[in-house]
Each structure stands twice: as structure tokens, then as C-alpha cells.
Amino acid sequence: TRGLQLRNFSYCLNPAVGLDTDARDVLTAANEFAKKEMYPKMAEWDKKGELPMDVLKKAGDMGFGAMYCNGAFGGSDLTRLQASVIFEQLSMGCVSTAAYISIHNMCAWMVDTFGSEELKGTLIPEMAKFEKLGSYCLTEPDAGSDAASIRTTATKKGDYYVVNGSKAFISGAGTSDYYFVMMKLDGGEPGAKGIICLMIPKDTEGFSFGKKEDKLGWNSQPTRILTFEDVKVPVKNQIGKDGFGFKIAMEGLNGGRVNIASCSLGAAQRSLDLAIEHLKYRKQFGKTLSEFQYNQFKLAELATKLITSRLIVRAAAEQLENNDPEKVAMCAMAKLHATDNCFEVVNGALQMFGGYGFLKDYPIQQYLRDIRVHQILEGTNEMMRLLIGRDLLTK
Template sequence: MRLGIDKVAWTLLCYARIASHGLTDEQKEFQKVAFDFAANEMAPHMAEWDQKEIFPVETMRKAAQLGFGGIYVQPDVGGSGLSRLDTSVIFEALSTGCVSTTAYISIHNMCAWMIDTFGNNEQREKYCPDLCAMEKFASYCLTEPGSGSDAASLLTTAQCNGDHYILNGSKAFISGGGDTDVYVVMCRTGGKGPKGISCLVVEKGTPGLSFGKKEQKVGWNSQPTRAVIFEDCAVPVSNRLGEEGQGFNIAMKGLNGGRINIASCSLGAAHASLLLAREHLLVRKQFGETLSNNQYLQFRLAEMATKLVASRLMVREAAKALQEGRSDAVSLCSMAKLFATDECFSVSYNNNRIFSLNKDTSYLYSMCTDLQPGSSNVWWLWLP
């Protein structure tokens, strides 16, 4: 006997859709706000943003009015002061509207958190309020033409000259590059290796700071990507986060949360893709009946819903571990990033392959989550 979709895949699909399972009432409330914002302010414009390469500044500022510009930044400088789990819930919901834009918002949040966490009070008060309101936007500058995964080998130098550092070098594939206002830059102030790296905040308009041409990408076009170039760029010593030599540690701590953030974006892509698949199954007819009665498609949908739910559980557990400062947090963040981005890309890609969902571009965006922040292949190095 063939079981209908309500008996087989429907149960799993509904569970996959009920992303609020296990959340507190407060978490459910801001999750709903994020879902509504994604549906009303992002999804209707996603295709246009991508096709016309629009960086949706005003839409992101509307998101900031809801508290999404500094989600895990402390409230005394304008942040929302929420947890890593709260943040994951929000980014998954926002990504159902536009993965590319949400991924940039997640990078912006990471930069704001780095300044909030490692900056002194003067730096926090100078930068964080505008970043949390998204009156100014931030970019994370670690990757270089010759040092991607091997970040500790970066070559951009910062030589101290009185009360300024003189920066020379370049950063590659910087999200928001050229359009953003604040650049959190890892540079070499000392010898070789991670202990020679420091972290500087560089403002747009600083003499010696310039940008390459906008990169041509397959999707992911609502966030511009450019090289960031430093040519005798003088940056005040007072713009250094932490002490000299602490930059690599600061960068890695930022990326721990970045892995959870980008994995959450992949959840949103798969979530949106499954919603489209459900609609398609219920209305598309072949051989005299709707596709929802096709047993093969029931099983495939059940498989994809299972992948989404498993990914979500893994990401949320890693988010809790990071928030609690557990010793296994780095490994769990790496595992969650590896698993969720791979499995959620599989969901989005197979939905398109099986159902020919011409409205679904989530597989293009999910493809990019494998590379941010850093290639998934490299995260194996952080596993036990």
C-alpha cells in the first residue's frame, strides 16, 4: 500500500518547517519577527538585488531597527545583547528571504561583536552604535591573494611610525568591500606566524585605502565583493583592537561565531527550498494525479527534511556550546558548519533537480556557504 504524503514525508516536512521547536517564547517571538521581515522586505526583492547587483542598504537599516544590526553586541553600545542560539534562529529566518543579504548581515554582526568584545571603551563607543544601527557597515578583512585557509601566513604589513601604523598589502574577496565604512583588518606587526598578527580598524576614506573592481559571481550578488588595497595607508595606533600580536586570536574567535552564522544561513536556504517543494508537490499533476502521491518523491522529500532537521539540531547545539564557553565549542562549530552547509546545499540542489523549481535560487546561495567563512575542507583541521 502506498502511503500519502500526509503519512510519510508530510510529518517530516512539517517538523522541518517548525523551526521554533524547543525554543523559548521570547525566541519564538523574535523568530516570527525575522520570518515576517524576510517574507515582506527581502524575498520580494531578492531576484532584483541579485540580477542588478544591488547592495540593499535601506532594507538592512530596516532590519537594524528590529535589533538585527548588532544581535550579540552588548546593549550599552546599541546592541541587542542576545545569545548565539538567538542569533542562529534569527539568521535562519532571515535567510528564507535572501541568503546573500543575510550572510552579509552576519559578517557585519561579527565585526561589530569583535569591536565590542576586544575594543576599549572609547573604540566601542566610537564604532558600535553606528554599526548596530547600520548607519555604517563593516567588513572583515583576513583573506589575501596568497593566504586563504593558511591565514597565519598573511603578508599585509603594519609598521609602527609614531602614533600611526603604515599599512601595505591587500585583502581578497572581501564581502562589502568598497561599499562599507569600517574594515576590521588583520595585518602583520611582528614576525612570522600567528603571534605576529594584530587587528586594526580602518575607516573608509583613509588616504592609501583603495578597492579593486567588483568581482563577478554566480549568485550572491546582493553583497559586493572586492579586493581591499593598502598603499602607505596611515592608521592611528588608537585603532588597534587589543594588544599587538593578539590579532590572530581575535580573528579566530570571530570566526567561531561566523561558522555558526553561515551554517544558519544555509538552514534558511534549505528551509525556503522545502517550502517551494511542498507547494509544487501539492499542485503539480502528472499521469492523472498530483506529485504528492508519488512514492519516490515522498521518500526523497522525507530524506531532505531529515537533513534539514539534523543540520538545525547540530547548529543549535554548537551555538549553545559557544555561548557557554565549553571546551568542545570550536570542534562543534566546525562540525556544524561542515555538516549543515553540505547537507543544506544537497537539499536545495536536489529540490531543483527533482522538481525543476524555477523560482528557487537557494542552491546557488547554498553553494557559497561552503566557502564562507573559509572552505569547508579546512574545517576538518579543527576537529578532534
């Protein structure tokens, strides 16, 4: 676990640079947790393909289950910047597990911000401790990037909605307890304004799961299709008002995008730390690889990509915290920049390991496999360009 140690001497990649004392304390706690509880198991979880429930419970004890939710309901009251710092550190220990924790936190925040007092009082304390797990359900087989075109439908019948339809690619599906599902309201407005969000518990009649998807990465968390056949959901399980489901989903994703980008930072930091150690140790042509100027320059380029990524992610986290009007474009920019650049950092670090980088005995290939999907999910990086472009052209 050498590379997970925080260096005390001057090191421009030090993730604590620029942070205040509180954020540094949070960083140290998350770093220790990742080093002790996650990194030693990361390869095993990749093979096993199940969420490590014991470690999630310990993460709950650390306050990582509802990080930026209100303390009144059991949340940790952390800032978005502090949460980003935590996700960066946790992903050094296991990207896939850290990323699931980020989705769970996005769900908890949606309840905390838009849910009824009753839902907050019931769900947040359980979710904060990872006693109950959450899944975010927007994508459908025929509606991915064009999320407002979803077809899962809720028909209101007295105190209940009757839900029919399906969701695709749902992280945590089958294991999670609470499903936060976006759907069309029968008879509601067309498009984004006709969408509602319902919390559907796992064991509800008519709610079933598809097979566990076989994936390139993100293997410590299951991904499945969900099917709803005449599922009865009490109206009191609705998060927010009629017509606000899409807005709630998008507001959740602003934070989700910063968090996923933070998970790419951790993978890039760790891969670069490992590559630096390898270059100093491995000899070819009678010299250590670090003595070749090509490698020195390459390291400098990769380090610059990592630092620019971290800076934009932290700036977006602060804008989100302050609810700045630019937050949507800024979160999109942070996700686009950090997930693309950090993938290049990890790929470049893998190259420095030569053939060893390709072996499963070494962790870099897992970081690479795990962060590839960050360029696709929580809105593809093409959709991030769309959001940024709209912001530029409509002001």
C-alpha cells in the same frame, strides 16, 4: 510569499520546535521582516548587485545590526541561539543579504569583545543601526585557507601604523565604512602570534578598491580586492593587543561559521516548503507528484538532513554562548554538516521542480547559487575537517 508563512499545525520542519518563548518571539519578528522587507526584492537584488541600504537601516531598527553585542553600547544583547534563529529566518528572505548582515555582526562583536572603550562607544552605536557598515578582512590573494601566512604588514611609527599590502574577496568592500583588517606586525613574532587587527575607515588615503567581482551568487553584496599603499592608521584604531589579531579573527569566525550555517538552514527550509507545495500541485502520469513513493521517500530524506543540520547548528550556538572548550570543533562541525547537507536539500528540492527549478522565475535556483559558497568561505569545509580532526586527535 506563501512558503514563508509559519505553519500552525504539526509540521516536523517547524523551525520553532524546541525554542523557548523568547526565541520564538525573535523568530516571528525575523520571519515577518524577511517576508515583508526581503523576499519580494530578493531576485531584484540578485540582478542589481548592490547592498539594499534602505532595508539594512530597517534591519538596524529591528536590532539586527549588533545582535550579540552588549546593550551598554547599543547592541541587542541577544544570545547566539537567538541570533542563529534570526539568520535562518532572514536568509529565507534573501541568503546573500542575510549573510552580509552576519559578517557585519561578526565585526561588531569583535569590537564589542576586544575593542577599547573609545572604539566601542563610537563604532557599536553606528554599526547597531547600520548607519556604518563593517567588512571583515582576512583573506589575501596568496593566503586563503592558510590564513596565518598573510603578508599585509603594519609598521609602527609613533602614534600611527603604516599599512601596506592587499586583501582579496572582501564582502561589502567599496560600500562598507569600517574595515577590520588582519595583518603582520613588522618586527613581530612569525606566524599567527605576529598578527594584529586594525580598523581602517573607508576614505583613508592610500586605501583603494578593485573591481566588483562577478559571482555565481551572493550578488546583493559587492566583493572586491582591497589595496593598502602607505596607509596611515592611528594606533587607537587597533582592536586588541599586539599578537592577538589572529585569535580575534578566529574567535569572530567561530560565530561567523554558526551564522553562515544558519543562513544555509533558511534556504533549505524555504526550498523544501516550496518543493512540497509543488509536488502536491503538479500532475504527471495522471497523479500528483506527491503520490509517487519515490518523491515521498526523497522528501523524508531531505527533511531529515535539514533537521539534523538545524540541531547541530543550534547545539553549536549554545556551546559558543557558554564558551565551552569544545566550541571550536563544534562550530566547525555545524558549518561542515549544515552547509553540505543544506546544499543537498536545496539541490534535491530543485530536482523536484523539474525544468521549472532551473528557471530564474522560480526562487530555488537563487537559493542554490547563494548557498554554494557557504561550503567555501569562512573556512572551507576541508578546513572544518582539519579543525575537527585536530580536536579529536590532540585530546
